[in-house]
Amino acid sequence: MSSPVTAHVHHAPQGFFRKYIFSLDHKVIGIQYYFLALFSVVIGVSLSLLMRYHMINPDAKVGWFGTLWPTAAQGGIMTPELYLSLMTMHGTIMVFFVLTTAPQGGFGNYFLPIQIGAEDMAFPTLNMLSFWTTFVALCVMVAAFFVQGGPPLSGWTGYPPLSAIGRLAGPGEGLGQTLWIVSIAIFCGASLMGAINFIATLIDLRCQGMSLMRLPLTCWTWFVTAILGLLGFAVLLAAGVLLILDRSAGTSFFLPAGLLVSDQILNHKGGSPLLWQHLFWFFGHPEVYIAILPGMGVTSQLLSTFARKPIFGYKAMVYAIFSIGFLGFLVWGHHMFMSGMSPYSAMAFSVLTMAIGVPSAIKTFNWIGTVWGGQIHFTTAMLFALGFVSLFVTGGLSGIFLGQPALDLYFHDTYFVVGHFHIIMGVAAIFGMFAGTFYWFPKMFGRMMNETLGKIHFYITFIGVYAIFVPMHLLGIAGNPRRYADFTNFDFLGKLIPIHTFMTHAAYLTAAVQLIFFFNLFWSMKKGKPAPMNPWNATTLEWTIPSPPPFDNFGGRHPVVNHGAYEYSVPGAPRDFIMQTDPVDIHVQ
Amino acid sequence: MLLAPIVWILTIVICYFFISKTWWFPPPISQHGVAYDAQFMRTLVITGVIFVVAQFALGWAILRFRNRGQAARYSHGNNTLETIWTTATAILFVGIVLVGTRIWIAVHLSDPDPNAIPIELMSKQFAFNFRYPGPDGKFGRTDLKLVNDAAGNPFGLDDKDPAGKDDIVSASLKVPAGRPIKLIMHSRDVIHNFFVRELRLKQDIVPGMEIPLYFQADQLGTYEIPCSELCGLGHFQMRSTMQVMAEADFEKWKREQAANR
Numbered sequence: 001m002s003s004p005v006t007a008h009v010h011h012a013p014q015g016f017f018r019k020y021i022f023s024l025d026h027k028v029i030g031i032q033y034y035f036l037a038l039f040s041v042v043i044g045v046s047l048s049l050l051m052r053y054h055m056i057n058p059d060a061k062v063g064w065f066g067t068l069w070p071t072a073a074q075g076g077i078m079t080p081e082l083y084l085s086l087m088t089m090h091g092t093i094m095v096f097f098v099l100t101t102a103p104q105g106g107f108g109n110y111f112l113p114i115q116i117g118a119e120d121m122a123f124p125t126l127n128m129l130s131f132w133t134t135f136v137a138l139c140v141m142v143a144a145f146f147v148q149g150g151p152p153l154s155g156w157t158g159y160p161p162l163s164a165i166g167r168l169a170g171p172g173e174g175l176g177q178t179l180w181i182v183s184i185a186i187f188c189g190a191s192l193m194g195a196i197n198f199i200a201t202l203i204d205l206r207c208q209g210m211s212l213m214r215l216p217l218t219c220w221t222w223f224v225t226a227i228l229g230l231l232g233f234a235v236l237l238a239a240g241v242l243l244i245l246d247r248s249a250g251t252s253f254f255l256p257a258g259l260l261v262s263d264q265i266l267n268h269k270g271g272s273p274l275l276w277q278h279l280f281w282f283f284g285h286p287e288v289y290i291a292i293l294p295g296m297g298v299t300s301q302l303l304s305t306f307a308r309k310p311i312f313g314y315k316a317m318v319y320a321i322f323s324i325g326f327l328g329f330l331v332w333g334h335h336m337f338m339s340g341m342s343p344y345s346a347m348a349f350s351v352l353t354m355a356i357g358v359p360s361a362i363k364t365f366n367w368i369g370t371v372w373g374g375q376i377h378f379t380t381a382m383l384f385a386l387g388f389v390s391l392f393v394t395g396g397l398s399g400i401f402l403g404q405p406a407l408d409l410y411f412h413d414t415y416f417v418v419g420h421f422h423i424i425m426g427v428a429a430i431f432g433m434f435a436g437t438f439y440w441f442p443k444m445f446g447r448m449m450n451e452t453l454g455k456i457h458f459y460i461t462f463i464g465v466y467a468i469f470v471p472m473h474l475l476g477i478a479g480n481p482r483r484y485a486d487f488t489n490f491d492f493l494g495k496l497i498p499i500h501t502f503m504t505h506a507a508y509l510t511a512a513v514q515l516i517f518f519f520n521l522f523w524s525m526k527k528g529k530p531a532p533m534n535p536w537n538a539t540t541l542e543w544t545i546p547s548p549p550p551f552d553n554f555g556g557r558h559p560v561v562n563h564g565a566y567e568y569s570v571p572g573a574p575r576d577f578i579m580q581t582d583p584v585d586i587h588v589q
Numbered sequence: 590m591l592l593a594p595i596v597w598i599l600t601i602v603i604c605y606f607f608i609s610k611t612w613w614f615p616p617p618i619s620q621h622g623v624a625y626d627a628q629f630m631r632t633l634v635i636t637g638v639i640f641v642v643a644q645f646a647l648g649w650a651i652l653r654f655r656n657r658g659q660a661a662r663y664s665h666g667n668n669t670l671e672t673i674w675t676t677a678t679a680i681l682f683v684g685i686v687l688v689g690t691r692i693w694i695a696v697h698l699s700d701p702d703p704n705a706i707p708i709e710l711m712s713k714q715f716a717f718n719f720r721y722p723g724p725d726g727k728f729g730r731t732d733l734k735l736v737n738d739a740a741g742n743p744f745g746l747d748d749k750d751p752a753g754k755d756d757i758v759s760a761s762l763k764v765p766a767g768r769p770i771k772l773i774m775h776s777r778d779v780i781h782n783f784f785v786r787e788l789r790l791k792q793d794i795v796p797g798m799e800i801p802l803y804f805q806a807d808q809l810g811t812y813e814i815p816c817s818e819l820c821g822l823g824h825f826q827m828r829s830t831m832q833v834m835a836e837a838d839f840e841k842w843k844r845e846q847a848a849n850r
Binding site: 079080084153154159162165169170171256258259265271272273274310311312313314316339340343346347353357361364366368371372373374375376377378383386387389390393394397398400401403404406409412413414462463470471475477479485486487489490491492496499568569571 | 590592596606639643650668679686687693694697784789817821828
C-alpha cells in the first residue's frame with residue numbers, strides 16, 4: 001500500500017527570496033497563507049465593527065469617515081451605500097480570504113505532508129503558485145476599495161440583476177463590482193491549483209505503513225475539503241465569467257427583458273437571475289463545508305490528544321466527513337427556498353438538508369464520546385476545541401429551522417440566517433483556527449505560546465461571541481431583515497435597537513480582546529519558551545521531528561508507521577500514548 | 590474546567606430568552622400563521638431539548654473527566670450507541686421537515702382559489718406599488734415605456750386601453766379581511782421581496798418572472814411590509830403597509846379611489 005513514488009526531491013533553498021518569498025517549501029507556503037488570512041481577518045473584523053457602529057449610530061458624524069471616503073461619507077456621515085459596500089467586502093474577505101485560506105492553505109499545507117510522512121506536497125511549484133495567485137486575488141479585491149464608485153454593494157453573494165447592470169445600478173456597481181468578480185475568478189484559479197495538490201499528495205505520498213485508516217482525521221478533512229474545492233470553484237469561475245459578460249459584452253445570461261433602471265430601459269432579454277443563484281450556491285454550499293471541515297479535523301485531533309483517549313468511532317468519523325462532503329453538493333437549493341424556484345425542488349432540497357444534519361450530529365456525539373471517560377488537560381488549544389463543539393451545536397441547531405422551507409417563509413433574509421452562519425463560520429471555524437494555532441505553533445516556530453494569555457483570550461472571546469451572535473436569532477424571530485443599513489424606517493425595528501446596541505458593544509469588546517491573541521502570537525515567536533519536539537505527548541508524525549522542522553521534514557529519513565493516529569492510554573503500553581512510528585509491539589511487554 | 594459552568598450559564602441564559610419571548614413573533618393574523626407557529630414550536634422544542642442535553646453533556650464531561658490523575662478509558666467507540674443516536678437523529682430531523690411539508694404545500698402547491706381577489710404588485714428601487722383591476726375585473730395594458738413615477742404612473746398604464754381606465758393604483762396594500770387574495774408580483778429592476786411578518790409569508794420578487802402569492806388575512810390592522818432582498822442603497826427604506834379592512838370598508842375604499850381618478 002505504500003507508494004514508491006516520492007515527491008520531487010529538492011535541496012535546501014538558498015537566498016532570501018527562495019527561502020521566504022518564492023519558496024517551494026510547503027511549510028513556508030503554509031505560513032504565508034496563514035499570514036494572508038491574519039491580514040485579511042483584521043480588515044474583515046474592522047469592516048464589521050464599522051458596520052455595527054453605523055447600525056446604531058446612523059447619523060453620526062465621524063471626522064475620519066469623511067477623510068477616508070469623501071464621496072460615500074460626505075461630512076463624515078456614512079451613507080447607506082457605503083454601509084452596503086463595507087458589508088459586501090466584509091463577507092467576501094472573510095469567506096474567501098480568511099476561511100478558505102488559513103484552515104486549508106495554512107494548516108493543511110503545513111501539516112498534510114508531514115502527517116502522512118512526506119517531504120513536501122506532490123507539486124511544490126504549483127503550491128507556490130497557488131499562494132501567490134491568492135495574493136494577487138487579494139490585491140485586486142483590496143483595489144476595489146480605491147476605485148471610483150468604491151467597492152460593490154451587492155453582498156458577497158452578488159445577485160444579479162443588481163450586480164449585472166453595471167454603473168446604472170448605483171455606487172460601487174461600476175469598476176468596483178468588476179474588480180470583485182475578477183478577484184474571485186483569480187481566487188478560483190488559486191483554489192483549483194491547491195485542490196489538485198492536496199488530492200494528489202494524500203493519495204500518492206503516504207509513507208510506508210500509513211494506510212488510509214491510520215490517517216489522522218485532519219488529513220481526511222483536508223482531503224475532502226480539496227475535493228469540494230476542485231468541484232465547487234470551477235462552477236463559481238464559470239458563473240463569474242458569465243456575469244462579466246453580462247456586464248460588459250451585452251450578453252443576457254442573468255438579465256431578463258423589461259428592466260427599467262434609473263429611467264433607462266435596458267436592452268437585455270432572455271436571461272434568468274435564478275441561474276446565477278443556482279451556479280453561485282452550487283459552489284456556495286460546498287464552500288461553507290470547505291470552511292468548516294478542517295476545523296472539525298483539528299477539533300477531533302485535539303480532543304483525542306488532550307483527553308488522552310482514542311477518537312470515539314474513527315470509522316464513523318471518516319464516513320461522516322465523506323457524507324458531509326457528498327451531501328454538501330446536493331443541498332444548495334436551501335439558499336433559494338424563497339427565490340421563486342420550483343416548490344417541488346424546495347421539498348427535495350429540504351429533505352437532503354435535514355439528511356446532512358445526520359453526519360454532523362454523528363461527529364458531535366463522537367466528539368463528546370471522545371472526551372467522555374478521558375483524562376482532560378485544559379490547554380488553550382483544548383479549550384478552543386471544546387469551544388468549537390459547543391458552538392457547532394448551537395450554530396448547527398439553528399440550521400434545523402432554516403432547512404425547512406415552511407419555516408424559511410419567515411426566516412429567509414432575516415437576522416436568524418445571519419446569526420446561524422456567523423456562529424458556524426464566523427466563530428466555530430475561527431475557533432478551529434485558534435485551536436490549530438495554539439496546538440501547532442510550537443512545531444511551526446519552535447516556541448510555546450503563553451498559556452495564561454491564551455486562556456484569558458479564550459474565555460472572553462467564547463462568552464463574547466455568544467453575546468454577539470445568539471441575539472441575532474431573537475432579531476430574526478422578531479422579523480428583522482438583513483442587509484439593512486439602519487433600523488429607523490420601520491416601527492417594529494425601532495423596538496429592536498436595544499438588541500443591536502448590546503450586540504455592538506459585545507462586538508467592540510470581543511474584537512478588542514483579539515489584541516491579546518495577536519500580542520501572544522507575535523511575542524511568542526521571538527520570546528516564547530523554546531518548544532520541545534513533542535510538547536503535547538501527541539501521537540502523529542509531526543511530533544517526531546524537530547520544532548521547527550528541517551526543510552525536508554524528516555531529515556532524509558523515510559518514516560514507517562505501525563499504529564493508528566489515536567493510540568492514547570493503551571493498556572500495557574509504557575506511556576499513555578503510542579506514537580504512530582513506535583515499534584509494532586510496543587504495548588506487549 | 591471553568592468552561593463547564595460557563596457553558597451551562599450560557600445555555601440557561603439562552604433558554605431564558607427563548608422561553609420568556611421578550612422579543613418574539615408578532616401575533617399571527619391568518620390560519621397559515623397559526624399553523625406556522627405550531628411548526629416553529631415543534632422545531633423549537635426538539636432543537637431546544639437537543640441543545641440543552643448536548644451543552645449539558647459537554648459541560649458534564651469537562652467537569653467529570655478533568656485530569657485528576659485518573660486513567661483514561663481506552664475505547665475506540667461503541668457501535669450500538671453509534672447506531673442508536675444516528676437513527677434517532679435521522680428520524681427526528683427528516684421527520685420534522687416532513688411534518689412541515691403540509692404548510693409548504695398549502696402555500697405553494699395547492700390548487701389556487703378561483704375566487705381569490707387579484708392584486709398586482711410592482712416592486713422597484715425603492716418602493717412597492719399595488720394595482721387593483723377595478724369593477725371590470727380586468728387589468729389594463731401596461732408598457733414599460735409609459736412608466737412615469739413622477740406623474741403617478743408606476744405601472745406604465747396605457748390610457749388608450751379601456752380596461753385600464755378603472756384600475757386603482759396604490760402605494761399601500763389594502764385587503765378585505767377573511768377573503769383569499771392572489772398577489773401577482775413583478776419587479777421592474779432588481780430582485781425585491783415581499784414580507785409581512787404577521788402573515789408569516791415572504792416571497793422573492795424576481796425580474797422577468799410573474800410570481801403569485803396566495804394568502805388570506807383574518808385580523809384587522811395595519812402591518813408593515815419591509816423589503817427582504819438586498820436591492821440597492823435604498824433597501825432599508827423600501828417600505829409599504831398592508832391594511833386589512835372589513836369587507837365593507839374595502840369596497841368603500843375602492844369606490845373612493847375610483848371616484849378620485
